[in-house]
Amino acid sequence: MLIQALTPADKSPLLALARRIADAGCNLSESRVSTIGTEVSLMLLASGAWDALAKLETALTKLARDESLRLVHYRTGQRGNSAQLPYLVEVVAADRPGIVARIVEFFAQHEISVEQLNSTRYRAMQTGAEMFQAQFTIGIPADIHIAALRDDFLELCDGMNLDAIMDPVKF
Template structure:
């Protein structure tokens, strides 16, 4: 009989230091868990990690009971919850959106509101602010992984997306993700 996988979602945040990712991932492996999904990124001068761990019930129990001590040892704030794997969305098509434009407080909010009003699900989202190399202008790039309803007409959505990009003085791309 195949062993049943259990899942644990984990979010860690703390002051960045060398080998922190190595130490965290090593601690997960030593307790018999596999990393199914992981995003590690700096946030200012901090380290952040979002992970989905998998293992049998024994490994998950060891991991969950070790996390408070591990957080203290590594100098991290760690939150975790038992979870289930994501469910596929058969009534949706995968799309990617990218927007590059001036850094302004309303950009992200208006993009999220636009897709919500179109019944488009935001699967993943990342934002980076930066100063343009040639001009020094404050800019931002928004990357989104989307789930567009099958009944949504692609060109109508794309036209409306381009209109909101124009309103934000931004350039945008909206394309299907080829899997």
């Protein structure tokens, strides 16, 4: 079951959700928690037997009545075991519109999935310039030639005046 929650950061429902998942007899299979601005976003994947999931659905419906919590949950299927190679892409540049869109478009054209994306803007310490930084975790199909893909990606980044690297994820 996929659970998404949005709420003010000072009222994070992580503990309440983790307890309800455990109390229902489910496991917390995957989780992502991020604070963005003044809000916290949680994406949780709970797994368990059908009756445990039904119990969790009831508990989540009760929790969703809290006015400061935006909660969505639904049953989802298991992720397929496709042969993808996990790679980390990091990009740093002077901030300007369209950087993420162009990078995501490049990956989409090559049928590469973006598994995770973290990005932020900040002010450079020495110059005070507005900067942009992003980290993408991508899944590269096993039949794609990595060196050619890396060359094409770095050529794109050079054309956009982006500092970028593409390396395998190290676990």
